[in-house]
Amino acid sequence: MVWIIVLTYVVAAVLSFGAYAIARRGERQFNTADPAEAENQRLLKRLWLVIGVTLLVFALSRQFNLQTLLIQLARDKASSQGWYGDRRGYQIAFIILTATIGVSGTVGLGLILGRVIGRVALAVAGFGMLVSFAVIRAASFHYVDKVLSLGGMFRVNWVLEIGGIVLIIVSTITWRRAEQQLLSSALASTAATDQSAPAEPVAGRKS
Numbered sequence: 001m002v003w004i005i006v007l008t009y010v011v012a013a014v015l016s017f018g019a020y021a022i023a024r025r026g027e028r029q030f031n032t033a034d035p036a037e038a039e040n041q042r043l044l045k046r047l048w049l050v051i052g053v054t055l056l057v058f059a060l061s062r063q064f065n066l067q068t069l070l071i072q073l074a075r076d077k078a079s080s081q082g083w084y085g086d087r088r089g090y091q092i093a094f095i096i097l098t099a100t101i102g103v104s105g106t107v108g109l110g111l112i113l114g115r116v117i118g119r120v121a122l123a124v125a126g127f128g129m130l131v132s133f134a135v136i137r138a139a140s141f142h143y144v145d146k147v148l149s150l151g152g153m154f155r156v157n158w159v160l161e162i163g164g165i166v167l168i169i170v171s172t173i174t175w176r177r178a179e180q181q182l183l184s185s186a187l188a189s190t191a192a193t194d195q196s197a198p199a200e201p202v203a204g205r206k207s
Contacts, residue, residue: 001158002062008165009059015172016052016123020045022179029186037186040116044175047113047120051127051168058134095136102132119175126167133160 023045030038106128110117117124137157 005158005161006059006062008162009055009062012165012168012172013052013055013059015169016048016055019172019176020048020052022176023048026179026183029183033186043113043116044120051123054127054131055168058130098132098135102128119178120171122167123171123175126164126171129160129164129167133164
């Protein structure tokens with residue numbers, strides 16, 4: 001099952017980098033014709049780049065089990081410093097802090113994206129799910145781990161993780177189609193404007 005999750009991460013990352021390239025091209029396309037839309041494309045370009053890089057990091061973490069290694073290092077550090085027995089309180093505080101930061105970050109991202117949030121709402125939701133899920137798993141809270149491991153073959157953590165990735169994949173596909181239509185309309189409008197512009201008179205030669 002792990003290799004399936006890694007594969008979906010890679011697919012989502014490739015699609016996100018493809019969306020980044022399209023938004024970059026759109027930024028250049030609208031730079032002079034529509035500066036406001038060029039700014040929208042710039043925001044989308046940055047969003048897709050951040051999502052793509054993060055997905056690659058998560059894929060590597062899954063493939064090489066880096067998160068488990070970090071958790072074990074944290075446990076060893078807590079044991080050596082003598083506060084491992086009180087870890088539950090720290091873990092609860094960590095989860096509350098993570099939830100607060102996650103909600104605040106999602107709202108903040110929505111405010112930053114502004115007018116374009118409707119175009120990539122699924123991607124933002126999926127990205128928020130994956131980041132929050134990864135951080136909460138890193139807390140290694142016993143009862144949370146038990147809940148996430150429920151479900152037999154279709155464990156809760158796999159459903160949540162793959163669900164977030166699928167949201168991003170669906171968003172890249174739907175956004176790509178809408179973006180291509182937007183770029184096509186812009187090209188058609190530019191061509192129509194050029195054709196309707198009067199030709200400049202050619203100056204005659206002086207005798």
